[in-house]
Amino acid sequence: xxxxxxxxxxxxxxxxxxxxxxxxxxxxxxxxxxxRTVSVKGLAExxxxxxxxxxxxxxxxTGNDLKAVQKTLEHHLSLIQNFLKENGFQDTExxxxxxxxxxxxxxxxxxxxxxxSRYILSQTVTVRTQNVDQTEKAIRSIGALVAQGVVFDxxxxxxxxxxxxxxxxGVKPKMLEEATQNARKAAEEFAKSSESRVGKIKQANxxxxxxxxxxxxxxAMETDQINKTVRVVSxxxxxxxx
Numbered sequence: 001x002x003x004x005x006x007x008x009x010x011x012x013x014x015x016x017x018x019x020x021x022x023x024x025x026x027x028x029x030x031x032x033x034x035x036r037t038v039s040v041k042g043l044a045e046x047x048x049x050x051x052x053x054x055x056x057x058x059x060x061x062t063g064n065d066l067k068a069v070q071k072t073l074e075h076h077l078s079l080i081q082n083f084l085k086e087n088g089f090q091d092t093e094x095x096x097x098x099x100x101x102x103x104x105x106x107x108x109x110x111x112x113x114x115x116x117s118r119y120i121l122s123q124t125v126t127v128r129t130q131n132v133d134q135t136e137k138a139i140r141s142i143g144a145l146v147a148q149g150v151v152f153d154x155x156x157x158x159x160x161x162x163x164x165x166x167x168x169x170g171v172k173p174k175m176l177e178e179a180t181q182n183a184r185k186a187a188e189e190f191a192k193s194s195e196s197r198v199g200k201i202k203q204a205n206x207x208x209x210x211x212x213x214x215x216x217x218x219x220a221m222e223t224d225q226i227n228k229t230v231r232v233v234s235x236x237x238x239x240x241x242x
Contacts, residue, residue, distance in 0.1 A: 042183025
C-alpha cells in the first residue's frame with residue numbers, strides 16, 4: 001500500500017512539473033506572437049464647402065451733438081438693413097446689436113483735438129446665414145454703403161466674415177473608413193518586405209479631425225475661405241503573421 005501511494009505521488013509530481021513547464025512556455029510563445037506587429041498611419045482628406053456664414057458689420061458715427069450723432073447712426077442702420085434685404089437676406093438672418101457710446105470728454109487721457117468730435121457711437125449688425133455664396137457676393141458690393149456715407153469700424157468694409165463647416169459628423173464615418181483602408185495598404189507594403197501577412201487590428205487610434213483652408217497660402221485662415229479641406233490621420237497597429 002505504501003509503495004502504491006509513493007507511485008501515485010510520483011505521478012502527480014511529474015504531472016505538476018509538466019504543467020508548470022507548459023504555461024511559462026505558452027505565455028512566452030504568445031508574447032512573441034504579440035510582438036510581431038506593425039504600426040502605420042492612414043491619411044484621408046475630403047474637400048468640403050462652408051455651410052454657414054457669420055458676418056459682423058461694424059459701423060460708427062461721430063460728432064459733438066449726441067442726438068444728431070444718434071440720428072445719423074439710426075439712418076446708417078436703416079441703409080444697412082435695406083442693403084442686406086436687397087441682397088436676399090431674410091429678417092431672421094439679421095441681428096441688430098446694441099449701441100456703444102464713447103464720450104471722449106470723459107476720458108482723462110484724451111488728446112487736445114478730442115473736443116472736435118466728442119461722441120463716438122458704434123453698432124454691429126450680424127448676419128448669420130447658410131447661404132455663403134450670397135454673403136460673398138454682398139461683401140463685394142458693400143462699397144455702395146460707403147458711397148452713402150456709412151463709416152465702417154475697420155478697414156475691411158464691414159468684415160470680418162467667418163465661413164464655417166458644420167457637417168463634420170456627417171463625413172466622419174466615410175473618412176475613417178478611407179483612413180483605415182489606406183493604413184492597411186501601408187501595412188501590406190511593409191509585410192511584403194518582411195515576408196509576412198497582415199492580420200487583425202491590435203490597436204487603433206482614429207486621430208484628430210482638422211478643417212484646413214483649401215488654399216494653404218502663408219497666413220491663410222480656414223474661416224476666411226468658403227472651400228476647405230477636412231483631414232484625419234489614423235494610427236493603426238496590425239498583427240503580422242507568417
